[in-house]
Amino acid sequence: MFAAGIDIGSTASKAVILDGDGQVKAKATVPIGTGTAGPERVFGQVMELAGIARDDVAWITATGYGRFSFEGINDQKSELSCHAKGISHLLPGTRTIIDIGGQDIKVMRIGDKGQLLNFVMNDKCAAGTGRFLDTMAKVLDVEVSALSGLSFQADEPAEISSTCTVFAESEVISKLAAKIRLENIAAGIHKSVARRVASLVQRVGIQPDVAMSGGVALNSGLVRSLEEEVRCHIRVHEDCQLAGALGAALFALHSMRNCESYTG
Amino acid sequence: MADVKSLLAQFEEISKNPQKLVKEYVEAGEKVIACFPIYTPQPLVTAAGMVPMGIWGGQCNPQLAGKYSPIFTCSLLRSCLEFGMTGVYKDVSAVVMPIICDTFRGMNSAWRAGVPDIRSITFIYPQNRKDPGARDFLIEELKAVREALEDISGNTVTNEKLQTAIRLYNRKNAAMRAFCRTANDHLDLVKPADRHHVMKAVTFLKPERAVEMVSELTAALNAEPVHRFAGKKVVLTGITCEPDDILGYFDQCGVAVVGDDLAQESRQYRTDYPSANSGMESLALHWFGVKGCSSAHDDNNTARGDMLAAMAKEAGADCVVLCMMRFCEIEEYDQPSVITQLEKAGLMSFSIDIDQSTSDSGQALTKIQAYAEN
Incomplete structure (x- = not known):
């Protein structure tokens, strides 16, 4: 069976x-x-x-x-x-998990048997979630899966709000109007998500090893931004989603x- | 003596239908004074011969309130304003509004502009509670409240009447604390939502009726055999934990609520009015005795977390749930230090979002379930 x-x-x-x-x-x-x-x-x-x-x-x-x-x-x-x-x-050996889902962010601290020791989740707000990335990709007129590759070619990541998806969307439109390179906007979007997630990580307290879960973990550009924000290597399994x-x-x-x- | 179930049903009925009670009071020729949270000097209202009733907003999607109150405003105050503007509070003679946070400052103006037919009596609690002048300042503020209430009621609030009312409120506090202790021995009968209905209903009842009803319930519970609850236990903190769905999730996941520090519930019954030279002084000194509250500044920023940790341990809880009222900045400010102290005490904590403008509480269920599963 x-x-x-x-x-x-x-x-x-x-x-x-x-x-x-x-x-x-x-x-x-x-x-x-x-x-x-x-x-x-x-x-x-x-x-x-x-x-x-x-x-x-x-x-x-x-x-x-x-x-x-x-x-x-x-x-x-x-x-x-x-x-x-x-x-x-x-x-095995993971002690902190970051999961960026479609509509929420979860940060979990786990024990050696995978038991949940503590966790934080964002509340009803799309900032920093997978939905945020979808919205931003739509504004940039690219597939969400293309954001990662674009961000790796950035030379000067744009500054984008991590407070609110609606604010961030307006900002991205303004950046596009100001002829900021798409690559720099993509990197700025990742930085925005990373900052939002990092604030939640700080709340629960980071303990290595750190791993990312969920489909957003496949976005290596975002993982890199997140590593910079939390100052820690983040493990990603190919089956993270x-x-x-x-x-x-x-x-x-x-x-x-x-x-x-x-x-x- | 009535049985526990029927008594709890009475509290639920009152908790869910405060407007019915207002109508009864008004039809009986009484004047009702709506009391914004928290620490409104209700003994003054009682001493003036009127009925104080708590107002806690409610689940609604504000439409009119947006004229004066932006969307990033405390969810509770925004729904109170909406109810004021849409006539839900039309039968009350006045509202008393303690200015205990920045949102209340704006709400004071918004109320006057948006609800001109319901008089607003405002006063300020001094946040610098160690200043020698704070007591005198607060007494002067409370005198202004007293004068306004005397004007509405046509009655004089004598020191004797006030002292009598204060003793009654201290009895009410004691009755509420006794109920909470007793309820923990009967978690099979008093589910999280039942506990909440008792606490909320009392904010709508006249104090003497509240003491009578709660004491009867406590006695009925004491007559029942003690129940050994085997599931997980939590303490709630925050402003409110509503709607009922959220409290139902605790029950659904086999989690009991064994204590609270909610502004709508135990927080207002924790501190008695102390003995003093006069009733007015006692009302003022009460404010200086308030501990571990987000609306009362404390130089010791670990006080609330330490208090919650002690409360949880005493009640046998291993987790404190932070019920974060949406856009309540004072609760947000307290959150990091509270979590730190709870963690130091070896307790788990998690927050749930309380938002009166939406009925979607699926995330709260996920969090409560995750806690219960581990």
């Missing part, structure tokens, strides 16, 4: 299937999140990749913003717990095993 984790975020859906030994059987990501067909699609994809049917999955744990709305799950866990579990599995789903799958595996031992 298999255990599955599904992470239904605000902008993407991710899923991971583990076999009975805890090995990753399949993983998938769909770039649309809660309230869309994304969760069903990603779950269909991951089962297809694993070559299994839904009946082969003994336990499904959901996490993320849309964790309460997915049909047929066995239980749900907060994304904080799942990112802590997932990153601890992918990058799947960390929440993996954590959920690990919780599912644990529940599945408990259930098996209970039922004999």
Whole structure:
């Protein structure tokens, strides 16, 4: 039998299937999140990749913003717990996790077994989030994935507010009007996000090793800016975007095993 | 004696329907004075023969308030202004507004411009509480409040009436503290939202009725067997912890609220009015006895964090939840030092956003759930 984790975020859906030994059987990501067909699609994809049917999955744990709305799950866990579990599995030795999600930022301090010791999250504000990056990319008329490459070619990063997405958007438009190079604006956007995130990191207190979780971690330009702000090396795993789903799958595996031992 | 469940239901009804109570008071020929948070000298209102009622705004998406109050204004005061401007508070005879933070300074002008039909009685609490002149200054401020209340009620507030009212409020404080202690032995019966409804309802009740009802509830709880709660326990701090959804999340995640430092709840019952030469002096000295409060300056910036740590440990809680009223600068200023002191004491803490202009509290659930899971 298999255990599955599904992470239904605000902008993407991710899923991971583990076999009975805890090995990753399949993983998938769909770039649309809660309230869309994304969760069903990603779950269909991951089962297809694993070559299994839904009946082969003994336990499904959901996490993320849309964790309460997915049909047929066995239980749900907060994304904080799942990112802590997932990153601890992918990058053992991690003590601080930074997760920039679609609509929030989380900074977690974890123990040696991946247990959550403390955390901070931004409150209802898009500044510094993945949504902020999406908005800025739209203003620059580039794909969000292009921001990283652009920022590496900057020679003088622009100064952009880290207070509010709306203010920052106006600033970026002003920079464009002032003919500031796109590369410098992209680097300024990363710096703006990094400053916002760094203030949260300071609140929870940084303890090495530091790792980044979530899809935004794939933006190496942003990771570099963040390293400069927090003055610390940040580890990024290639499966960083799947960390929440993996954590959920690990919780599912644990529940599945408990259930098996209970039922004999 | 009524059972706990029906008594809690009464508090919930009052907590959720203060307008009904205002109507009853007014129909009975009584005048109602709305009291902005926090530390409004309510004994003066009672001594003047009127009914003091707390006002705490409420969940609304302000439309009219934006005329005088920018969006980056304390969420609670903004909704109070909205309710004032839309007639929700139309039956009250006046509002008493203590200027305890910068937002209140602007609110004073905004109220006068936006709600001209409801008289505003304002006064200033001196923040330099160690200055020898602060006591005399505050007594003069309170005299102005007294005069305004006498003018509205047509009654004279004698020292005797005031001292009697002060004793009544100290009894109310004691009753509230006793309820909180007792509730912790019955966390199976008093859920976080129930606890909140009791605390909030009391801000709408006449003090003598509050003492009577809360004492009856405490007695009913004491008659029940003590419950050993096995789940996680937290202490809340901040201005308010509303709406009910948020308190429901604690219950949903198996977390109990075993203490609070909320301005809407225990903070106002923590400090008694001390003995003094006169009632007016007692009201003034009360302010100088306030400790660990974001609205009362303290040279010792660890005082609030230390107080919360002690409160949590005494109640067996391992976490303090900071209920951050959106755009409340005084609470924001306190947050870093509070967190530092809690961490030094080996306690966990996290903040949740309290915003009266939106009903979306999904992030609060995520945080509470994450705490409960670990």
